[in-house]
Amino acid sequence: xPIYQFMVHGQDPDDPERHGFYTTRHAHATEQRTxxxxxxxxxxxxxxxGVSADHWAAGPPLLTVEKARRIGWLTxxxxxxxxxxxxxxxxxxxxx
Numbered sequence: 001x002p003i004y005q006f007m008v009h010g011q012d013p014d015d016p017e018r019h020g021f022y023t024t025r026h027a028h029a030t031e032q033r034t035x036x037x038x039x040x041x042x043x044x045x046x047x048x049x050g051v052s053a054d055h056w057a058a059g060p061p062l063l064t065v066e067k068a069r070r071i072g073w074l075t076x077x078x079x080x081x082x083x084x085x086x087x088x089x090x091x092x093x094x095x096x
Contacts, residue, residue, distance in 0.1 A: 001028045004035035005071045005079065008043060010061035019058065022066075023084040026076050036065055052084060 005026040012019035025043065029035035040063050047056045071079075 003076045007067040009064045012058040018089040021084040021086045
């Protein structure tokens with residue numbers, strides 16, 4: 001079964017321009033669109049009730065696939081299927 005890798009951008013629904021994350025995930029499926037749906041559903045759950053919910057502290061993220069590609073099984077084994085890079089831009093005048 002093919003394996004597809006996706007770079008996903010997640011954004012805070014209340015402040016999409018300044019708060020979000022990037023992550024790369026992969027899934028096995030017969031078609032790319034099926035794998036994409038699996039990845040997006042998994043991320044939605046992870047960021048609302050799963051392990052990343054404590055770090056996110058916002059509503060369900062707006063998820064967008066930035067890149068997608070088919071990968072081999074060796075690449076999938078070497079690539080962690082977890083972790084995210086978060087960003088938060090402070091507004092002008094914010095003093096934290």
